[in-house]
């Protein structure tokens with residue numbers, strides 16, 4: 001036990017103590033410097049978020065490109081969109097695609113979550129970890145992989161056709177697109193369901209078990225109802241992600257002329273010789289409306305779901321159910337997902353990158369070559385795209401994470417009047433499809449007075465801004481819980497001790513948030529490494545990134561080099577994540 | 591060190607008023623305690639003093655320095671107030687050693703390194719932890735952390751020391767020791783101190799004056815002895831120590847005396863009153879269990895004492911005394927006595943000076959009402 005020390009003799013009190021007056025902080029125009037930081041944050045965020053939106057809205061009601069003189073307001077763009085441009089069938093395709101993707105995603109993710117988290121199948125840990133892979137790989141690369149293996153001329157397809165005499169599937173259809181997209185998005189739905197199952201109250205199940213309910217009865221009457229909130233939430237999330245996705249619809253839909261929202265923008269904005277900006281603007285506005293609505297629903301659902309979880313109180317270790325022989329079915333199902341859905345396509349892509357011809361008709365090992373890589377390293381443009389990707393992801397990770405930390409701290413830990421607005425602004429890009437960010441920023445730069453936009457247009461900074469916007473919500477989301485975990489009394493103690501808000505932030509919170517900051521940087525790096533869609537409009541010949549270069553090579557039919565670039569991107573990501581993991585682990589041990 | 595003057599302090603959260611026009615003055619060097627049940631607004635008052643909350647209206651001044659004044663729209667931020675504060679969770683910065691924790695306010699005040707060294711050593715020495723200066727907070731026990739927090743609050747010689755339930759995280763034994771020690775340290779330093787607690791014993795033992803709060807109102811501000819002996823309201827009487835309450839009606843009032851008919855039994859008693867009471871007033875008669883005694887029927891009692899006839903229901907021996915539960919009408923009264931073994935019908939004798947008369951306490955908050963119903 002600690003003992004309380006004797007205090008000094010009372011005589012000491014008579015000695016007059018020196019004064020150490022509180023510091024005075026300078027005010028600029030009546031506002032202290034912390035206020036200036038708050039305002040700077042909100043202004044930067046507002047500029048970033050509004051930059052792509054406002055020109056898009058403006059263009060949608062303008063009768064000519066917005067940088068041309070003498071534009072008149074009109075609603076004609078919207079009428080033309082639905083009559084001439086055939087936008088109705090595009091919308092129908094999009095909805096069909098999104099619905100199918102959502103259903104298939106849930107069909108994969110929900111049983112998987114139940115089996116991995118709540119039953120005693122062998123290899124649970126491994127499967128749980130395997131569910132995280134797609135986070136590191138862009139759906140563009142996954143799409144290349146699938147086509148390489150299962151496309152009309154894919155490695156597996158050729159073999160199956162040889163054996164059966166026909167090919168029982170066709171990838172280049174809406175269901176084919178949806179299946180691939182579902183494989184890519186399943187981990188997200190899995191994550192939400194798995195969390196709910198982990199946090200759920202095992203005593204409910206215990207009660208069911210004691211009254212003699214078998215494992216399937218428990219599954220049906222206890223576990224499934226528990227999953228309702230995460231299922232509803234992840235459905236909306238997956239639905240909205242598939243509405244804005246470009247990669248798979250572009251790769252699969254282009255050859256057979258199936259158009260969805262994103263490919264519509266791509267076609268009309270990029271592929272036509274003389275893009276119809278009015279239609280492009282109108283379509284963007286409609287898509288934006290849909291995604292904003294969906295994100296608003298998500299936010300509402302997430303709030304409710306949190307309430308649902310928090311009333312359950314302390315989590316107890318859930319008991320694992322024994323499924324008997326059915327567990328082998330479950331293991332087979334998961335293995336099929338991991339191996340056929342992810343592993344084979346990616347390995348196929350890697351193989352493709354090292355071969356001249358990749359077909360089962362000829363032993364691939366006989367046509368091994370470094371030629372695909374050679375081609376990439378021969379052309380400065382291709383090497384440049386790798387360098388650009390690294391610069392964008394590297395610089396972007398730092399900038400976005402800094403902005404996110406400041407935004408989180410101001411919105412959660414200041415008395416700034418508009419702190420809520422800061423949070424909404426930082427999360428708003430969730431509702432902005434990458435292509436629309438690209439188009440909108442492109443117009444914004446074109447629109448800026450005094451030709452200021454040309455300072456950014458076509459530069460790597462334009463790319464960094466576009467990708468950074470896309471990555472900002474996830475960076476914000478990853479830092480926010482860390483801030484909430486730091487007791488507010490630590491801030492208050494610093495304030496009373498004489499630190500103004502800014503000093504408190506720099507001396508206390510920044511130090512305590514360093515691990516969260518590093519984690520956010522790693523996350524942002526990966527996200528920005530995978531990103532490419534804003535660059536389709538924002539990029540120039542000098543600022544291509546790996547993703548846009550892959551698309552270009554793909555259109556040229558240069559699949560070997562696409563595979564090589566994809567492999568390079570995967571390796572960069574893996575190396576970066578590996579090093580970051582090692583560094584942070586080393587720190588924790590010290 | 592200057593006085594602290596708080597005038598008409600009001601704080602609303604959304605539509606909810608948490609502090610209602612609270613006013614008090616703390617004298618130079620005084621140990622002033624805010625006491626009250628959980629949620630009554632003690633911490634909010636302290637936060638307003640520290641500048642961590644901005645009051646809705648009212649003013650706060652330390653000596654000649656106005657910290658907050660709504661009429662002139664003045665608000666001095668916490669960092670410029672030069673106060674010291676100890677938080678309930680201690681709020682030591684986990685990434686700094688004890689010495690670094692203490693150096694932070696000195697660095698901000700641009701104190702030279704050499705002087706910092708002696709100041710930090712002195713402050714840690716005062717709380718008996720100089721030898722642990724290079725440890726991190728998580729390497730200390732709760733009691734040690736609490737003392738470091740105090741050292742950090744004192745190291746820059748603030749004008750006023752604010753303490754928010756600093757002892758509440760310590761175990762009972764340590765808390766009692768810390769209480770004595772803290773009080774002695776405070777009087778040696780002569781620093782004006784505002785102390786927040788919901789522990790009445792702590793408040794009574796340490797304070798020069800206590801402010802009893804309830805529901806955002808200040809019920810009474812007085813020295814401990816007065817708070818205990820002459821509670822200003824029934825609520826204070828209920829919250830500080832134990833009290834018996836019997837409802838009654840004034841049947842006649844004359845000068846300094848009133849006759850009250852008790853609702854439980856119809857018995858009438860004569861009570862001295864300080865304020866004017868009028869016939870027909872609904873009142874509550876209160877007395878403390880240890881101020882009364884029990885006698886057999888027929889024994890002699892002081893002439894001006896109140897005598898009530900009651901029956902003993904249960905006896906419990908608590909070491910230093912016996913506690914009797916008496917049935918009086920439908921009420922249970924609590925009485926302390928040094929004599930054991932009493933049973934059956936007794937006379938409860940309440941000396942005149944032990945009786946307090948309050949307006950019928952229908953303003954009593956729910957939790958206090960509960961306290962009054964079960965005073966033991």
Ligand SMILES: Nc1ncnc2c1ncn2[C@@H]1O[C@H](COP(=O)(O)OP(=O)(O)OP(=O)(O)O)[C@@H](O)[C@H]1O
Pocket residue numbers: 603608626627628629630631632633634635788
């Ligand atoms: N930020 C806030 N927003 C809304 N209500 C608040 C806020 N802070 C405090 N309150 C409310 O104000 C009232 C007084 O709170 P305060 O923290 O001052 O109580 P307290 O007397 O310190 O209680 P305790 O002894 O439990 O610490 C409570 O009812 C509380 O719910």
Ligand SMILES: [Mg+2]
Pocket residue numbers: 632633634
């Ligand atoms: Mg409190």
